[in-house]
Amino acid sequence: MNPPVALTIAGTDSGGAAGTAADLATFAALGVHGACVITAVTAQDTTGVSDIHAIPVATVEAQLRAVFDDLPVAAVKTGMLGSAEAVALVARLCAGRPLVVDPVLVATSGAVLGGEDVRRAYLDHLLPVATVVTPNLDEARALAGHDGSPEEIAAELASVRSAVIVTGGDPEATGTCTDWLAEPGRPPVPLTHPAVPTKNDHGTGCTYSSALAAHLAHGAPLREAAEQAAAYVTRQLTTSQHWTLGRGRGPIAHTKEIA
Template identity: 90%
Template sequence: MNPPVALTVAGTDSGGAAGTAADLATFAALGVHGACVITAVTAQDTTGVSDIHAVPLATVEAQLHAVFDDLPVAAVKTGMLGSAEVVELVARLCTGRPLVVDPVLVATSGAVLGGDDVRRAYLDHLLPVATVVTPNLDEARALLGHDGSPADLAVALALRSTSGCAVIVTGGDPEATGTCTDWLAEPGEPPIPLTHPAVPTKNDHGTGCTYSSALAAHLAHGAPLREAAEQAAAYVTRQLAASRHWTLGRGRGPIAHLNT
């Protein structure tokens, strides 16, 4: 039996913790064949991003056609897209299958990975065709341009969708002890808290990429959205626990992508 195929459309991380490295490792760990479209090459380590080389738009488009013309893609996950033009291209070509949007705008280190034009392109073009968008609290605030609780931001983003895009605001409650709560909101429905154990660790570089790619992997297997979200959170929790005592890198170390 062939495995399901999932596609990541994202940038690279030379440190191997985030971006396409995290996505492909997560796909493999969860029984999915991973394909990749590279949108940018970054010089990046656990302390931050020092350089970004954007892949030309025509090359991004050629990669997308190469994958879709050859492989039965069951789900797509987007990470760093880098420009409004790439966001619009992905919105045009990646419909018709589960589409998980991780709206990468600012790196954990503070590096800007997408300006206001990219933010508007997400709202105007990509979210209307997405299945689910998975911002952390800072990304949700950046997308909407205002503050709010995770639950309120999830509802506000879901209300912007006219086509049924769900929202999962990830990252939990920084004041929580022992548990984290992600918030799942679908248009017209009250937000649902998805609670999972908190893992106190500074080795969390790549967590957002890992969560969204795990979500895409479970959707590729045919899981319903809420079940896929719960399974993705459980996977991230296990991987954070596996790397919590590592001493890799000079900054925020990588989440584990080993089979544990």
């Protein structure tokens, strides 16, 4: 039987830890055929982003149409989109499909990957058609435009019509991480999972959102998909916990043990 198909719409990471590299590896590990649309090419390693080349929006559209005209896409995941025009395009062409939006606005290194116009485009165009949005707390606060607790921000963003999972928590204080799942019209629900103490976490957000998309492509309900995605990330962080790859924050594992 054919595997389900998931599509990532994101930028590249020359270090192989995040972006489409993380997404396609995660799709493959979870039994999903991955297709990709490249929105930007980055010069990036574990210490940061040194250069970004945005792909013309017309080329992004051509890639999207090539995939949608040929493959039965069961879920779409977005990462770095880079411009307000690209955000609006993705919203228009992906509306009505299972859609996981990872609102990449700032890299782990602090590099700004989307300005105020991009933030506004997410709120006006992409969040209203998304199935679920997966910001970390900093991204959630950036989207909302103010500070607040994870559950407060999740509930506020969910009022835009999409479900929201604010990922993270305070693992150093509690030994666990708590993600907050908010669905429109429902109170936020805490989803708790073990914390993995490691500095090898570059690509974690991409890996989580692509794992979530993969489980949705397999037909899992949203909460189950979120719990399975968190469990997958925990396993991969445990694998890479003591790696010494790179000079900065090392990559989350995208490897599998060989029997």
